[in-house]
Amino acid sequence: MASLNIRSAYLGAKDQMxxxxxxxxxxxDIHNQLILSSAPAMEAFxxxxxxxxxxxxxxxxxxxxARKLKALQRNWCLYSYQLHRRAKLIQExxxxxxxxxxIFPCSPPSSQLGSWTLLDQNQILASAQCSSPYLNGEVLFKEDKxxxxxxxxxKLYEALTRMRQFPQPGEFCIDAGGSPGGWAWAIQKLGARVLSVDRSSLDPKIQALPNVEYRKGDAFALQPSDFDQVDWLFSDVICYPEKLFDWVSSWVDSRKCKNFICTIKFQGTPDYGYAKKFLEIERSQVAHLYHNKHELTWMHTVK
Ligand SMILES: C[S@@+](CC[C@H](N)C(=O)[O-])C[C@H]1O[C@@H](n2cnc3c(N)ncnc32)[C@H](O)[C@@H]1O
Incomplete structure (x- = not known):
């Protein structure tokens, strides 16, 4: 039976399969958002x-x-793609x-969380070792409306939580492509200072906040030589991955910035392989965050 050959499974975002x-x-096989594979588990952005x-x-x-799942470990998350009622009764x-x-800022959950699904009426597929500590990888925050x-x-909340690091009061941050100001809002709320650079304006309410400075223009014109030291460089600029890579490389090489969070956006006929170049920068992570759309997030800290 095919199910016996399953050696790994990958849950993707609905629109990013x-x-x-x-x-x-x-x-x-693919069951809605769950891909079953006969190969050992591998990294998948x-x-x-x-x-x-x-x-x-x-x-x-x-x-x-339920008894067989409990015998394996305590905490389980159901991914249900069929036989929903039976699966729900087991989960209960x-x-x-x-x-x-x-509630941001916070640490990721520390307890081990397994995942399971019903392959048919009488077969469960279960993994006690999953990469995400969140239920089906969904990182939910209490939102501020x-x-x-x-x-x-x-997505900035999610990236910072994943890095387990946060801008500290008084730290200086660059927020490239910051309009209308969601990231700037989050950064200043942590007590850090933020310079937002965008061709479009910030929401006036955000621009009026203490510790927020706005500069109109091309974010890629900002060069490390213009600054003494930067604690965080954030970018959410809509651009080709190669353009972002060249720009952040100059910052990494300059050693003037300690931490980076940048979204890598894909458009047209994308070269997803480009993400590997970001990962090759030492002490980097690249991931599709729950709050990312058709983009990945590169996270990097110089230690
Ligand atoms: C996804 S939005 C950013 C949203 C923002 N992070 C927030 O939290 O509100 C992308 C922004 O990139 C800006 N952008 C695109 N190219 C740019 C460039 N070369 N320099 C500066 N901003 C740019 C756009 O004007 C747009 O406001």
């Missing part, structure tokens, strides 16, 4: 959650399914796992 399919080797070494459990009842017999939105001018700040 194509690049994930390009990345994953040995695809056996576009996966929200990677299921390592999943096993198939034969079950003869709902109770039996497992220990409760909190789905409460995070009044302060920020857009929801873009959520």
């Amino acid at each position: 194509e690049p994930l399919k390009e990345e994953v080797d040995g695809i056996i 576009w996966a929200l959650n990677i299921w390592q070494d999943p096993i198939v459990l034969a079950i003869d009842s709902i109770n039996d399914g 017999k497992l220990p409760h796992v909190s789905a409460k939105p995070l 009044k302060g920020p001018p857009s929801r873009a700040y959520l």
Whole structure:
């Protein structure tokens, strides 16, 4: 049976399955957002959650399914693509796992979280070792509906939480492509100073905030030689990955900036391979965050 050959599984974002399919080797089957593979688990930029070494459990009842999952470990997250009612009844017999939105700034959850699904009425596919500590890779924050001018700040929240580092009071940050000001809002709320550079204006409410400075123009014109020291360089500029890479490389080489978070946007016929060049920069992470659209996020800290 094909299910016995499953050696890894990849959960992708609903609208970003194509690049994930390009990345994953040995695809056996795809169930909505879950890709099953016969190859060992590999890094995949576009996966929200990677299921390592999943096993198939034969079950003869709902109770039996719950008992077998509990015997493996405590915390489980259901990914349900079929047989929803049966799957839900099994999940309800497992220990409760909190789905409460995070309150930023915070640390990622520390407890191990496994994932499971029903392959059919009598077979569970379960992985006790998943790459994401969040339920199906969904990183939910308590949202602020009044302060920020857009929801873009959520991807910055997610990247900072993943890095386990945050701009500190008094630190100096550059926010490239900052309009209308969601990231600037989040940065100044942490007490840091932010220079936002964009061809478009900031929302006047954001521009009026203390510690926010706005400069109109091309963010790529900002050069390391213009600054003594920068604590964080953020970019959410809409541009080709190669343009961003050349610009951030000059900053990395200059050693003038300590931390970076930049979104790598893909448009037209994208060369997803470009993401690997960012990853080759030492102490980097590249990931498709839950709050990313057709983009990846590069995170880098100089230590
Ligand atoms: C996705 S939006 C940024 C959203 C922002 N991070 C926020 O939180 O509100 C991308 C921005 O990049 C800006 N942009 C594109 N090319 C630029 C360039 N060369 N220099 C500066 N800004 C640029 C656009 O004007 C746009 O405002």
